[in-house]
Amino acid sequence: MQTPEDILAGLDAEQRQAATALTGPVRILAGAGTGKTRAITHRIAYGVATGVYNPYNVLAVTFTARAAAEMRSRLRDLGAHGVQARTFHAAALSQLQYFWQQAVGGDMPRLVDHKTNLIMEAAQRLRMTTDKATIRDLAGEIEWAKFNMLTPQTYQQRAGHRSMPSGWDLIAVTRLFQAYEDLKSDRALIDFEDVLLIMVGILESEPRIAATIRKQYRIFLVDEFQDVSPLQYRLLKGWLGDRDDLCVVGDTSQTIYSFTGATADFLLDFTQDFPNATQINLIRDYRSTPQIVELANRLLQERTRADRPSLPRWPQPLELLSQRDPGPAPVFAECTHDQAEAEWVAQQIQQLVAEGHKGSDMAVLFRTNAQSAAFEQVLSDAGISYQVRGAERFFNRREVRDGILQLRAAAKSADGVAGSEVVTRVKDVLASLGYTPIAPQQSGAVRERWESLNAIVNLAEDLVTARGDQVTMDVVVAELDERASHQHAPVMDGVTLASIHSAKGLEWDTVFLVGLTEGLMPISFATEDKNVDEERRLLYVGITRAKTRLFLSWSLARSAGGRASRRPSRFLQAIRPSTTRSASSSTERTAKTRRAKVSKCRTCGAVLSSGAERKIGRCQDCPPTYDQAVFDSLVSWRKDISTADKVPAFVVFTDATLVAIAEKMPTDLQQLRQLPGIGPKKLERYGAEVLAILSSGKATQHPGRGSTSNV
Template sequence: MDADALIADLDADQRAAVTAESHLVAVIAGAGSGKTRVLTRRIAWRVATEKADARHTLALTFTREAAGELRRRLSFLGMRDRVEAGTFHSVMLAVLRQRWDDTNRRPRTVVPDRRRLVGDVLDGSQRRGIDGLLGEIDWATARGIRASDYAGRARRAQRSPSAGVERAAAVFNDFEQLKRKRGIIDFDDVLSLVITEMEYDTGFADGLRWRFRHLLVDEAQDLNPLQHRLVDLLRAGRDDLFIVGDPAQAIYGFNGADPTLLVDVERRFPGVEVVRLPVNHRCTPQIVRTGVQVLAAAEQPTQLVSNRGDGPVVERLAGDDEDAEARLVAGSIVRLDPNLIRSGSVAVLARTNAQLAAFGTALGSLGIAVRRSATASGTPLQVAVRQASMLGSASQLRAWAHDMLDAHDALLTVQAEQAISHEGIDRRATAQADRAVDELEAERRVATVLLDYLRDQQLGDGAGFRSWVAMTNPFDDRSTDGVDLLTFHASKGREWHAVYVTGVETSLVPHKSATTAVTRAEEGRLLYVAATRASDRLTLSWAERRGGYARKPSPFINDLDLSEPEAMPPPASLRRRRAKIDPLLAALQEWRDNAARKADVLPTQLCSDRDVKAIAANKPTTVAELAAATSFGTIMAQRLSEQILPLVAQSKSTITGA
């Protein structure tokens, strides 16, 4: 890898973060500021400059999708040695299983379906209060609190479970005894057991620190106290730690996440070098300003600016009731460029899953497909195919497929079930809950199909697999077109060209369950996260009545200033120059810029200026014509045709219509 090339396309702040001389670095990365780019470039740059060893590097994140994206980007950057990248639980489960094997201990079965286990210690009449009891056990385990210590800690924290502290303590104790009796552990025990092993066996702890001597943590604002403790143990004696996060995107307080880690980072990590990324490269200034104003209304000021040119004004829609709101949103979507819908670049976001059904109905009545609900298999399937397509040989493809099938065993299936059981309008709804089943199913499907491809083809590479998928449609999916429907939580980490943030009204935003200053502040951050998922177009909507009750716009948007400064008309010479711009060329350049940003490459690396101009001049309508007009080659033309040819067709229809 060329160290200089790794930082050539970074802005000044990103470059400072990647090349920081300190081994202890905290990056405060605002929404859209390129945190994943910085994290992967930091790993690659340190390896390229021989400041770190890839084989001893560990990158921890919170979702398998994020971990897969880290691995994909590192591979694209030219990393030859494998970096350990995964979720806290998946990496530590592998460590724990190896520990059991090394110490000749019988492995304990991991059964993360906590709800079922708690239900087993309750009689029928008590099970109606299971959610509250689960909440208390979740709260305690996220903080490493044992059942014997729960009552005292809960009182000090002023917990008030509906069943009472003593009853919750008794259920917690019975739950722990049941696990010991059955010889099982639940999912959160994985981290606490690794921590216990490290605290009581210095040799084991030193071995882990030697193995994972370069530690990086993504989404650090989401760390709960148990994960904090694990990070502290792993970095002890070395302080070779690189953390990236954004306090303004801390939305998992129900899981014990503490955003003050990054707010007070210099106190928490004495001697840390702090680098801030205040420039948003994703959103227009109008969208960034809206997000900043939302945070200000929630009394959480932040400094974030956009480096993009002006975009459309942020729109607001108000319906008489929830059905009218859905019709207004659907009516707005149907007027968008059809290519945005075909490419999955439009999303409708809601605070709760219960709100989404009305939007699905309204969109369907206008003939607009819904590409993704909370448990559909759209984007995760595409992500998994893209991961496989980056591999260069049949042996690598086969190894990847078996890794996927081996890694996603019953543990993760139950994990997804557990997450979904916690989902709804309560505060435990998370992005992991909405995506876990999708990701698991997608990776298994792709791995299975990939093995079929290798059996049929005997030889092949990732690019060939991608082309084969496009030609054969082995997943039997009728279409990937349509609008995404997701909750605010599930949207984190994703982006769309146009986003409709709905139900921005009292009782929903902030949610009625947010009864304290802390939880209301988190609701403000949640709205900020949802709004900044849009790159170019943002619409806020609400209902004046919902469920028969009057509603008002959310206090987070009461004072929202969406006005635009009056613009001076451009000089006549510039107006004449603009009139001569080829609309297809402009559309192709916009596509290239957006696609390159998502792929974390330079626009010219994705598609040269010469090829862009050749496409605009020749207006190809088939893959063969696209390949002939450019330097792509057949495989690359096949891969890019689904994005380029619709732009050409749209330009032709516009000319015909004119």
């Protein structure tokens, strides 16, 4: 266990003040990148090391399983074993399961993991029709109501000001809310919000149970306190009772979840409930360069200077001070259309990778998940590995499950293996599942499998770096098991694609903020001032995810040749330079040099208006000029490839590219490379097979892929 002096070593003055303020109420306002997790974990560890805290009496609460797991890992490294670090839901569920028999009796209801299916059934009972997207919106509305402790009856009285999901009014949503509650009651089910509500009821109506919990937990710390809902705050007050050993940490400038019921009011008004609270501000930014920090500060300062009396409450934001050396200036890029923006981003990533930067150190962040598809396609075409945050869970992947099983078996015969030898043993075990020291060049399923296994290897290496010879195979397996129980995935290779909301709490060396136009940032339905303020905070969160390089881009039209009717986001006015780069992709530059050759249909001479038409060199109304058998062979070959690699067919080649290949009939790799949609990676991987199909005229067997029939 580290000494108290060791724990405080390396903390700055403000972090040290936070770490040594061990008793009574404490409010820590911590700006982005100021090391708040470091400060609060060292605070707990210092309290344990000095004997002020019994670790088993400390409950640290945060909002995501990932953040809780990160906190537990850091506390273990600091020697503070026994401290509970959980989400609100996890802590409440554990208590509810323990006290259910005593407080309620009988079997505890089953927990609803996902309420969307139940809401869909409730809608069908009411003979209301809706789609999956609206069901998600309705689920969010019900969650908002319950986080604000509203019943269907009180919801109708209190929610008149809220925008209802498309096609629904207040009365219809209220009826659905009631039907959903009735359906749960009929089937003895509870949802995650019910867990908190029931636990609040027990704490307030069962003095003996409340006393037992308060005897167990005496010291409380709540991270991301700006995201607390009224229900969560009431639960926290129930845990506390009449005591005041509570430390809260947050940043009002990162309040971006009000649509779920979160409010920064509890952080702002903390001294009303705790008048003697110690106040500490963390403003030294260790994450981002001065250029990025200055940009983030300016974004908030513009709103702070606004003096319209009708504007909603806007607390004075923390002005961050970067502690890093200067870096490159943020890049602002205006693109002609969405495809050009995606291609421009891919080109910047390729250049950075060529300079030696890792894809896992980069992220493309957007306002809505629907924006992801264009970037997935372009990165795939360019042969750039990526991962979509929020896609299939890491620990649900077959190769990960198999890897953990094999490592668990290997641990039984690994006595005496410790430290760096553990990493070697992990690599040997995972080799049977496809792990190799060097990453495979191909994309698709093979690369995804390797990246999953490599993430396990990286985790083992990180454990050895942190704990040295204390790490054994059993330690690695235990870490994987704990992470699996909380879905705390290790860091993977590849560029991250994510919404800004899902990127909260994360950081990358390079960040691309894309789609920064009116209607997306701020989003079109942010019609009230308070919603626009939240969109500004969301952009602030996006900017402060970047450590060294920041790219901000937008496009003026949806598609090539479309009307340039979009306007850059109003938030850019305060932060963009007077002159902005007009970005164009390599495809656009090539198109400009060949405009006379490809802008008109080669058959009828009509102007080509879409990207797909320009790709094949003729308009869609004109008949194709390719041999149907050749085209069918290409389609069949693509199907084989996509099935083998477990990727959508368009990831291999789009339909337009196959048409262009069949019509042009290239005879060598150089001619094939000149066709749109075929980059160096695809040429290297598929070029020989495509040329073999073309040379055979009509292929009934694809080279290296086995016999297939034509589609």
